[in-house]
Amino acid sequence: MWPHVSPVPPARPQHTPVEIDPMSTTHLLIRKDQLATARLHTDTTERPLADGQVRVRIDSFALTSNNITYAAFGDAMSYWQFFPSEEEGWGSIPVWGFASVVQSLHPGVAVGERLYGYWPMATSAVLSPDRLSPARFTDAAPHRAELPAVYNQYFRCNADPLYTTDTEDLQALLRPLFITSWLIDDFMADNDFFGATTMLLSSASSKTAYGTAFQLHQREGIEVIGLTSPANVGFCQSLGCYDRVVTYDALDSLAADTPCVYIDFAGNGELRTAIHERFANLKYSSSIGGTHVEQLAAKGAGKTLAGPRATLFFAPAQIKKRTAEWGADEFGRRMVAAWHHFLATVTDASNPWLHAEHHHGGEAVQAAYAQVLSGKGDPRTGHILSLYKQAGAR
Template sequence: MTQCTELWVDRGNYRNTKIVSEASRPLKAGEILVAIDKFALTANNVSYALSGDMIGYWKFYPAADNWGKVPVWGCANVVTSECHDIAVGERLWGFFPMASHAILEPGKIKAEYFRDVAAHRVDLPGPSLYSSYRRTQAEPDFVQQFENQRCLLFPLFATSFIIYDYLIDNDFFGAQQVVIGSASSKTGFGLAMMLHNDSAVSQAVIGVTSARNKAFVDSLACCDQIILYGEEPQIDNTLATAYVDMSGDTKLTTALHHHLGANMVESCMVGASHWESSGDVGELPGAKPSFFFAPSQIAKRDQEWGHGVAMTKAMEASFKVALKVKDVVEVEWINGAEAVNTAWQDLLDNKVSGSTGIMASMLAGS
């Protein structure tokens, strides 16, 4: 029997965790067991926990009682297979738990990917995004060479692209400037770079960040203006503004809405790097704050452009940004369940800089 080690998170208290190690159950017909040898840890994973009940992220890999397994983006090898179309030794990229191993049930199998069609996933969101697993050995060599960036940056920059597309699709809601909360986050500066580098975008890009991360954001040269938390009045409130919130900071959202008033024409929350400052904002001036759900925009574009086109565009845009920052984001490798737990706590405390990318493994001997 394969020993599987997982990090479980208390769904009511994210700092309360436990390491669970037990023998993996026997596979059923059609299932595969994969060994996850690398996965990324970013503020995005905190967002998955924060919205786990609302969107369903806890349900991808169910745990007992009030515990949950936070999903991560990573790579894995098939080590046991009861699925005739998936061979032992295949390399996969996709949505896994913080764990050493996972059981998947491949279906809708194509040369390049398959979907996990386990019964508990039938009604879960974003099947083409969260339940699809790329069979990477069928992909071009140059793609395979960017495994770390694919785990660490591509999912975040893909979200950046979907937000970028959402703003363009809606003509920026009439905004003349875009304010990005927590601009040092990878999704934040990814969006800023896509907007800033698009010659067709005339809107100014304003990044809001901490004093600690200001130099990093400045080095990326992707913002027309950088504002520190607490300095929101420096933003021109005579201009129609779209706010994209990567921080989840209620205080920041409230300050911006009151400063901009009716000129806050769009306000959407994407991430939660400052998750402990989140909460009900109540009635605010300007556009009503809403939660941005990327799969909804992807589904809209699938209808308009054809299935899979939006994600292809997102991956292409992600690849371009990843190449630009490959020497800026320093990869930090950690091994073992205890190290992963420490990194998780650091993410909760917002201690991980946007210039650092954590890659992890919980496999024994890794």
């Protein structure tokens, strides 16, 4: 579903093939009904490749509140089905990151090739490449056939127009989130901002929120207000993409008759109710996901809200709409341009928005997962994980 772009890529360094044990794969499994419960599971069953398959070593992946959203909606939106676990009641949260092909029985995919895409929280994975192009391919595993195509794409780093070798960590952390941000902004513009002139963004220090603010801030006549906790006010103000930053307990500082849209990245039911009750001229309420996992997927949430019904934003639907309207190439051109503009801003040496913190090995990965699940931490820190004790060979 990601549109085709025909880049003329610069020469990329080749990553050294790495060896893994095909008879052993370690996963971090999560209790589907109790997300705070996690355990490591090593599968020692011999699983030889079938013709047309490749095995990859999952070198590194990002863990953000976006992944917690995947888990919270794991059953409702089929996220658990991408990498099904044989352990009843347990699942593998999908993550975005980089992997190296270590074994190939597919004539079009070479050992040593570097891939970006959607992985299990594991040491390795097996893919069935199909619909190959120089820039990407699709995993044709039967169990993924009915799942959203956007998540089944694997990008070949040597010809990926969004890839740069020196920003892999930031790509893993921000690329899937920014694409969602870009689509939220486009969705709002596509709907004339529902007649509003003010956008209220909760969890303003989160990556998807500030990516959205970055895009909205470029729109004429739109005021972008970030809602956050007192501890994160300074960070949000430093980004320069919010016209105002307001703490959650200061909503009454905003005029109640403001024509506004609420873009909810927090998933906090009490906050959503407070906003719906305060703003009599609330034009639209968009639920993106969030960090308050205990409230995120509560049954019946939002049914008794004042004003407009909270509507879950589903990025693949906007991708499908715009690809049909613009064509795949134009969609891709716009997305690539926006990404590189955003990345240049985030990596500005005078005010970097984010730095990566690396966690290697099972225990470190479990600890990082617990931290991200808690919703605590420095917003300038992004977590890059690997279930290997040492960083993958490059």
